[in-house]
Amino acid sequence: MQPTTLCNLDCSYCYLPDRKVSRRMSVDVAEAVAAGAREWSRKHPVAVVWHGGEPLAVGPAYFRSLLEPFGPGETHPVVHAVQTNATLIDEAWCEVFSTVPVRVTVSIDGPGEHNAQRVDRARRPSTERVMNGIDLLRRAGIGFSVIAVLSDLSPGAASRLYRFACELGCDNLGVNLAEKKGVYAGAQEPESETEVIAxxxxxxxxxxxxxxxxxxxxxxxxxxxxxxxxxASAERAGRPVAPLPLVTWDGHYLPIGAELAGFSSPHHGPFTAGNVLDTPMTVLAAQAEAVPWVAEAMAGIANCREQCEYFAYCRGGQAANKYFETGRLDATETTHCRTSKINLLEGILRHAEHAHTR
Structure with a gap:
């Protein structure tokens, strides 16, 4: 869920189109989504992730008002998580995270100059403010994860990032490679696949x-x-691909390709499958595959299933990467597939071979 379009930072690789504009999700939208989430929670656990722009920009009191309609869930729990740059974390936010509770993931790319692309609108570095936020989390006993976006893949970058994450005391590290997506034209391509694999x-x-x-x-x-x-890989390949839907600040529902929010296709128009203020979210989800752009994205997954030997691993790639790289949603292999999936597998296999032969 997108509680606001606004972000107080202006990271150079950000893909979001309206991050300088303050548009805030209404409680009406949250209530509409909560009704669907509670219905789903009768069948399975539901996780609600608050993400992009900067969710904490709405303030702790208003954030509580967005969470309140969800309740604890029905047969299974409804749990909450937030993806934040951590610069706005204070004691009031720590109380929200502890009492609701809310799982926290912090965006930071590494120590000092390695976080240099994450600046505010005055081009001032954010690292000190992020570290202050992390320190407050640690003092409050709130566990957190980290997501880093990397452009530098030179020797030493991976070990340096991992040491940094361990020193922060996070529970989990996610690594995204800077990629062409949204309003970001893309980082300089690695010199070779060898660099990415290494x-x-x-x-x-x-x-x-x-x-x-x-x-x-x-x-x-x-x-x-x-x-x-x-x-078991054949059984894995045959499983349905689980969607990761997004609800935007104004209630638009995207059943797939969350990073497409706010964008339009010359062929399909705006990327939306309806609005939760007009139609129950469960109905929108059930009808989603009849929406032309969603059908094209699902055809892309089917194409990957038929053509790609890595399908059991990557499960059809990312719709947004396909669109922003090729202009189509039914494409197959992308740069993202190669660098973050295929090269990753090759890297861990080479590590295994190296460890075995030492």
Whole structure:
């Protein structure tokens, strides 16, 4: 869910189109989504992630008012998480995170100059403010995860990032490679796939040497490898692809490709599958595949299933990456597929081979 379009930072690689504009989700939208979430929670647990612009920009009191309609869930729990740059965290926010409760993930790319792309609108660095926010979380006993966006994949970058995450005391590290998406035209391409593979190999080696925290990308990859080795990969490939829907600040529902929010296609028009203020979210979800742009995205997943030997691992790629890289939603392999999936697998396999031959 997008509680606001506004972000107090102006990161150079950000893909969001309206992050300088303050548009805030109404409680009416939250109530409409909560009704659907509670219905889903009769069948399975539901996680609500508050994300982009900067969710904390709405203030702790208003954020509570957005969370309140969800309640604890029905048969299964409804839980909350927030993706934040941490610069606005204070004692009041720590109280919200502790009492609701809310799982916290902090965006930070590394120490000092390695976080240099995360600046505010006056081009001032944000690192000190982020570290102050993290320190408040630690003092309040609130566990947190970290997501880092990297453009520098040179030797030493992976081990440096992993050491930094361990020193922060986070529970989990996610690693995104800067990519062409949204209003961001994309980082400079790595010199070669060898550089990307070496980065992932180094990260795998760093984790194996000191497996203090979990790494999201390695968790996904090693889970796939285990299923491949056990003969379960065919069953994995046949599972339905679970959508990750987004509800925008004004109630628009995107059942797939959350990063497409706020954008329009010359062919399909705005990327939306309806609005929760007009139609119950559960109905929008049930009808989503009849929406032309969603149908094209699902065709892209089907194409990946038919053509790509990595489908059991990546599960059809990311709709937004396909669109922003190729202009279509039914495309197959993208740069994101190669750098963050295929090269990642190659990196951990090379690490395994190297460790075995030492």
């Amino acid at each position: 980065f992932w190999q180094e990260l795998a080696a760093s984790w194996q040497a000191d497996p203090r925290i979990r790494i999201r990308e390695l968790d996904h990859a090693y889970t796939y490898v285990r299923e491949e080795l056990s003969g």
